[in-house]
Structures are given as structure tokens and as C-alpha cells.
Amino acid sequence: MTTIADVAQAAGVSISTVSYVMSGKRTISQETRERVEQAMADLSYSPQASARSLASRSTSILGLQAPIRAGVDVHVVMQIVAGALKEARLHHHDILLLTSDDAAGVERAARAGMVDGVLILDVETSDPRVGSLADLSIPSVLIGLPDTADQLICVDFDFEAAGRLAAERLAERGHRTVTLLGAPPQVQARHTSYSDRLTRGFLSRSREVGLTATVLPCPAGPGATEVVDALLAGSPETTALFVHNEAALPFIAARLLASASAAPIEIVALSPAELALHVPGVSDVIDLPAEELGAAGARTLLAAIRGERSPGPELLTPRFAHSPAEPATV
Amino acid sequence: MTTIADVAQAAGVSISTVSYVMSGKRTISQETRERVEQAMADLSYSPQASARSLASRSTSILGLQAPIRAGVDVHVVMQIVAGALKEARLHHHDILLLTSDDAAGVERAARAGMVDGVLILDVETSDPRVGSLADLSIPSVLIGLPDTADQLICVDFDFEAAGRLAAERLAERGHRTVTLLGAPPQVQARHTSYSDRLTRGFLSRSREVGLTATVLPCPAGPGATEVVDALLAGSPETTALFVHNEAALPFIAARLLASASAAPIEIVALSPAELALHVPGVSDVIDLPAEELGAAGARTLLAAIRGERSPGPELLTPRFAHSPAEPATV
DNA sequence: ATGAAAGCGCTAACAC
């Protein structure tokens, strides 16, 4: 194991000079810097994380609490995590995985000084976890938008605007009666923040533009077909669907294509673009930029750690995705 | 911030006594122990991870390199991660996420002393990452079984045995011509270890039991239906499928049910049980115990960190899953 | 059964 002292000796400088070469916190002559860097390379030196963090009282580690729950779309969660990880690494930070559904885990990591801040996913409208966040000694960022978001830093996709956007598009297309096939029943029952907001935006804007709109929860996978069947049978005047459920989307689309009714049913989807763009029967896709959302969360957390207070919730604006065939004109 | 010194003072003992109360590494009188524990509780003391790890030269953190690649089944990966995390926490360890596809990331974390060991997922048959693992200063465990596994500790599901098991079951059921619909093309092209082994086991046992067996890669999602169509058209004598692709399974099953051919095609699936058991048209499910696999990996890594050398690769035995309706008789 | 004290490897004053 080579230490900073070894490097200092090899370079013929003091320990602190080596430290300052690494941190850049004071000016070093070109020549000295080169000697030190050479010595570091020769000895293939890596600073010891624990020593560094003991002395500096910071770890360069972000805590991440990701959910693994019924109804949660693993694909989207993975993308958020991937985005956060990428962004964190870009800023020389690492990510410590914190057990889900466990406020104690976040507290433990914070109090042990294992992380400089925490990123929390899949926040519910009234989330029990948010209470304890306020009196942590480290900053936290929620990906989601709970009721009690007043004092908390939140980053999320603007699901409400997405709901409005979908209603507008469907109205433009001349539809009169439409249905939102949303998150799985468990998610809606938990009043997951995003599900609530999407519904609100969709219904209110539908009303404004004269659409008759209803909302139905929709299980992932094959179960979705049953919901579609029930809907078609019970409400034949429906001419379009707004689907927010990546996992159910292919099944819904396949079902509609199969049951070749007189008037085809149009589908607008809210989904990570790459998952929905090539599903046959889907005419418009509002992109859910999951990876960017994770990155934005990490970025905001890093800013908070640096002491920059962000003003209000940061909401990513929804946009329609464009297939490679019809690229956006920007 | 309360330190060990605060606790020692409050309890009227020395710092080392407090330390030994926590570690249990020497006998403490009942009375002293109680005073110390009381003091810790009163001051709500949490030991500082960095200080502890600087002094002890260990972190209680496991590095985890999980893949986020094309064709990788996110659901299975998530379950493995969840299993590893659970097991790690059970043994008072945490998990640091390491960037995928990046041997440098593992090395960096190891050399900085950030982790006590690393767990590596989705290993390919000839994985470039495994080379550098051998000369890390910390132990590593692969979930997967690469060619060059001689000196490495590996834990995996016994895909080869699973392939054999499926062939046997299909033969018992009286089939003569069968097809393995396997991992997506990208995964098979990479010669991902599990895909190779499943194929080998399935084909060799098929030969032994007199089955005519072929293997087809199969994309996830709707693309799977095309593969099924092509197969049915090109090889009408096929009477059964062995499907190893959770993401494609529902589509395959749905397609077979829809195309009501004279003789129905039987499906045996290899999948996490809870994902496949309720897909209509699937007659047998070989469970892929993803969470248990993650837990086993973590357990083995923790053992290696303690210095226990495991003899050979550890392979989880495949079993048929039983639906709630027909429970196992054990 | 308990204490005293020497590190662990680094950062950041405080010198010059």
C-alpha cells in the first residue's frame, strides 16, 4: 500500500504539497506539480478514501434509496438509477445503495457519515419517509413530489403537464371520449405522487378542451388486456387511450390491433421513448426521460451538498418523442 | 456530533472499553457494558464509518457491478441486486454501486479501499473484466461462470442442469421435436455464460432422450411474436417450446394461444417463478431464483472476505416451480 | 476486566 508520504518522499516534497496537487486548492509551480504527478504514477498511488473522508468530513458518496415494490416499473427505476450513477461519477462521486422502504437506512447512513447526501426515488404523495429527512445533517433530494414538499428539494418529471399535453393532443385529433390507462392498481392506491398528478392534469385539461375523460388503473403485463376488453365493451364510444404504463403498453396495443373494430382506437403513450416508439399502434409518445431524471436528481443533490439552495421543485418539461423516421425540427 | 470519547466520558470508562463493547472483541463486565450501552443510547451515538474504516482497514461495504446493457433482463438484475442487498444488510454490510462495463471502476474502488470485496454480475463466457480481478487486493465473487473461472470464486444458477431438466420434462411429455427460445440475440452473440450453458445442457440431454432440438435467439417484447411465427411456419413439426426469456414469455404464450393450431404447443419456461406461473399457456416453470442468487453471491463474498476459501463454483440447483394451486409436497 | 496511547492516511490551518 503506497501512501501520500511515499509519494511525497519520491517527489522530494512535503506531504501537504502532494495533497494540494490533488485537490488543486492552492497554486503549485508547474515543475513541482509534474514531479508529484510523476511520483504518483510511478507508485500507482490511490488516496485512501477513509482517511480522506475522516480528515475532510465528506465522503464523495451519494446515498440512493430506490424502491423495489409491487407495481413499480423496474425498467424506469433502472434507468433513473443509471442516470444518477452516471452523473455522480461524472462529478467523482459514488453511489451507495440504501435499502428501500426503510427510513432507518437513510438515517443510519447519514449518521454514520457514510454519505454526503441522499437521493430518494418513488416518493408517495404523503410519504412517511419525508418526515425524517428534514432533520438529517445532510441534504436530500426527492425524485417525486410529495404533498409536504415545502421544505424539501424535489426533482421530477412534470406529470401534470404531461397529462394536459396528452389531453390537448387527443382533442386536436378530434376525439371526444378518451380514457387514461394509468399505473397499476397498487400504485394508484398508494397515491404515488406521479400517478396523482398525471391524472389531475389529464382530467382538468380534458374538461377544458371538451373531452369526456375517464381514468382506469391498469396492471402490468397480460392483465392489461382484460382491462382493455372491459373498457371496449362497457364504453364503446371511447376512441382513444392515453396509456401510462410501459409494461402494459405492448399488450394493450396488441389487443387493439387484434380486435379490429370498425374504428381503430388511437393510442398516446407516456413512456421512455425507446420503449414505446416501436410498439405498433401507438401514434404518439410523450417521452419519460428516466435517465435524465436520475441525472437531474444527482445534479441537484450535488449542488445542495455544495451549499447551493435551489428555489422550488424542478420539473422536467414533457415533450413528444419523435421516431427516427420523423425527426424533430427542434 | 457525538464521538466515542463523549460516550466514554458519559459512561465513566475509557475509550477502548466503549470500542470493545461495540465490537465484542473482549469480555466486558455486565455492569460496565450496561453503563456504556446506556450512554450510547442517551447520546444517540453512531460510530463514524470513515474513522472506523481508517483504523480497522475495512469498510463493511461490498462493491456491486451490475450490468445495464441491451438485452439484459432488468427484472432479473433487480432481483439479484435486491437479494444481495438484503443479505449484505443482514450481515451489517452496505453496497456500493459500481459502474457497469468498466473494469476500471472496480479497480478504483478496490484501490481506494472503498469496499471490502466486489460482486460482479452478468459475466460473459470470456469476460475481459475477469482478468484484472485476480490481482485485486480484495476478494471478488462472480455471479456467472466464465471460461477462465479456475482461480475465481463463482456463484450461479445451474443453467446447464436446467437445460437438461427441461429436455427431460419435454421428453416425458411425449414430444419429439422441440425448440429452445433463448436469450435475445445480443446476449447470445456476447456468449453470455448462462445462455451458453443452458443451450449446451438442453441440446445434449435432448440428444440423449431422443428429442430433436433446435435453439433460436429471441428478442424481448413484441419482437418475440415474429420469431414464433417464423418457427411455426418453418418447422410445423415442433410441438413444444422451452422459453428462457421472461420478457418475451407473455408474448410468445399469447401468440400460441391466438393461433389456435390443431395441436396446441406446450411451453416450459425458465423464469423467476412469480413472473411465469400465471402466464396462460405455460405448463411448467423452472424457477430462476434470482433473489436467492444475489443473496448467495453476497454470502459467498462475505465468506471470502472473512478469509474462507470456497472450493469450486457454487451452482444453485434448478427446480420446477409449483403454482399455489398444486403446492410442492416437499 | 479495564486503561493509556500509538497509530491508521489524509486535510487544512498556520507557518514562512
Next chain:
DNA sequence: GTGTTAGCGCTTTCAT
């Protein structure tokens, strides 16, 4: 522009 050194909070010999 560079060096000296006092911690950071803990673990673990040595003592007793």
C-alpha cells in the same frame, strides 16, 4: 510556492 503539524474518530496493541 512550499513545509510543519495538529487533528479527524476510531481500533488495537501494550500495560496493569
